[in-house]
Amino acid sequence: DNRLVLNGQTHTNQTAAEYASVFAGQRPQPAACLSLVPSETAVLYRWSFGDAAAFLRNQHRYDSARGLVEGDFPRPNPLWVGREMALAIVETASDQPDRLLCVQVTDFTKAVRQVESVALGTVSENYAGATIRQAAGAEFPARFFGSVFNGFLECYYAIVGQHLVFGNSVQALKNLLDRRAAGEVWSKSARYQQLVSQKPACFGVYVNPSRAWALCLQQASPPWRKWMQ
Numbered sequence: 001d002n003r004l005v006l007n008g009q010t011h012t013n014q015t016a017a018e019y020a021s022v023f024a025g026q027r028p029q030p031a032a033c034l035s036l037v038p039s040e041t042a043v044l045y046r047w048s049f050g051d052a053a054a055f056l057r058n059q060h061r062y063d064s065a066r067g068l069v070e071g072d073f074p075r076p077n078p079l080w081v082g083r084e085m086a087l088a089i090v091e092t093a094s095d096q097p098d099r100l101l102c103v104q105v106t107d108f109t110k111a112v113r114q115v116e117s118v119a120l121g122t123v124s125e126n127y128a129g130a131t132i133r134q135a136a137g138a139e140f141p142a143r144f145f146g147s148v149f150n151g152f153l154e155c156y157y158a159i160v161g162q163h164l165v166f167g168n169s170v171q172a173l174k175n176l177l178d179r180r181a182a183g184e185v186w187s188k189s190a191r192y193q194q195l196v197s198q199k200p201a202c203f204g205v206y207v208n209p210s211r212a213w214a215l216c217l218q219q220a221s222p223p224w225r226k227w228m229q
Contacts, residue, residue, distance in 0.1 A: 019148075022058035026050055028200035033086040034187035036102045036163055038179040041186065042211035045087040045148075046196065046204045052081040059146035068147040080110040082162070087149060090172070091211040095218065098172035099151050101141050102163040111164050115144075115157065123156065125170065128177040130158040132170055141166050 012020040029048035037044055049055040063069045082104030090098035105111045121134025134156050141149040157166045158173050160180070167173040179185055186192035195206060217228050 019062060022055060022062050023049065023202040024054075024058060026055060026202050028202045029083040030200065031196045032084055032104060032162060033102045034192065034196060035180060035185050036100065036160060036165060036176065037086070037088050037186040037192075038090055038100075038176055039184040039186070039189070040091045040179075040211060041088045042091045042097070042208055042215055043089040044186075044196075044204075044206040046201075046206070047085045048083055048200070048202055050083060052083065053079070056081065056145065059148070063147045066147075080105055080107040080114070082106050085145070085149075089151075089212075089215065090175075091214065096153075096168070097215060098175065099168040100172060100176055101149055101152075101166040102160075103145075103166070104162055105159075105164050108159055108164070112159070115164075118144075119155075121156075123170065127174050128181060130160055130173075130177055132156050132158045132173050135166065 012018050026049040029050065031046065031048075033046065047055070060069065084102075084104040086102045088100045088102070090100065092098050103111075115135060116133075119135045119137050119140055121136035123132070123134035125132045134154075137143070137155070138153050139150055140155040141152050152166065152168045154168055155166055156168075156170050156173055157164060158177075159165075160177070165173065165176065167176070186196070192206075196204065213228070217225060220228060
C-alpha cells in the first residue's frame with residue numbers, strides 16, 4: 001500500500017573480517033542509555049555485552065583485519081567500560097548532525113584519568129551541573145574504542161549519570177543536558193522503551209524515519225534523491 005518495506009537476511013561466520021564476530025560469546029544487556037537519547041534522535045546504534053574486555057579486543061581484531069588500526073594510539077582499559085555503548089545521531093539543521101556516544105562506566109576515576117592522559121584539550125566549561133571537557137584530536141572515539149565509533153571531527157565529553165558521553169561539539173552536549181532536564185528523551189517514551197527493550201540484542205539500529213529523512217536525503221545518490229523529494 002503506502003508503506004516502504006525492506007526485508008532480508010544475512011549469514012555470518014566467526015571470521016575476523018565479519019563484524020558479527022566482535023560479539024562472539026556475548027549476551028545482550030538491558031538498555032540503560034535511553035535517558036541520554038534526545039527525542040530528536042534520527043538513528044540510534046546500541047552495543048551491549050556481558051564482557052567489555054572481550055568486546056573491545058574483538059573490535060580491535062576486526063579493525064586490524066580490515067587495516068583500520070592507525071599508529072599506536074592507546075586502546076582503553078576495559079575495566080572501566082561497563083556493559084553498554086550507544087551512538088545517537090540527532091536531527092539538526094546543520095549538514096553535520098549532532099553525534100552523542102554514550103559509554104557506560106564502572107569506574108569514573110579510571111575513565112577520566114585515562115582519557116585525559118592521552119587527549120586532554122584546552123576547553124573546559126561547566127553547564128547544568130556537568131563539566132564539559134575537550135578530547136583533543138580528530139576522531140578520538142574511533143581511535144580509542146574502534147572504527148565504528150567515527151564521525152567526531154571534534155570531540156568533547158562529560159559525565160552524565162552512569163555514562164561518559166562524547167559529543168561532536170560543546171553545543172551537542174549542552175543540548176543533551178537541556179533535553180534530559182526537560183524530560184525530552186527516549187526513556188520518557190513508552191513507545192521507545194518498548195522498541196529497544198522488547199527484543200534484547202547485542203547490536204541494534206533504531207531509526208526514526210521522519211527524523212532521519214533529511215540525513216538520508218543528503219547522502220542519497222541523484223536518482224534516489226529525486227525519488228525521495
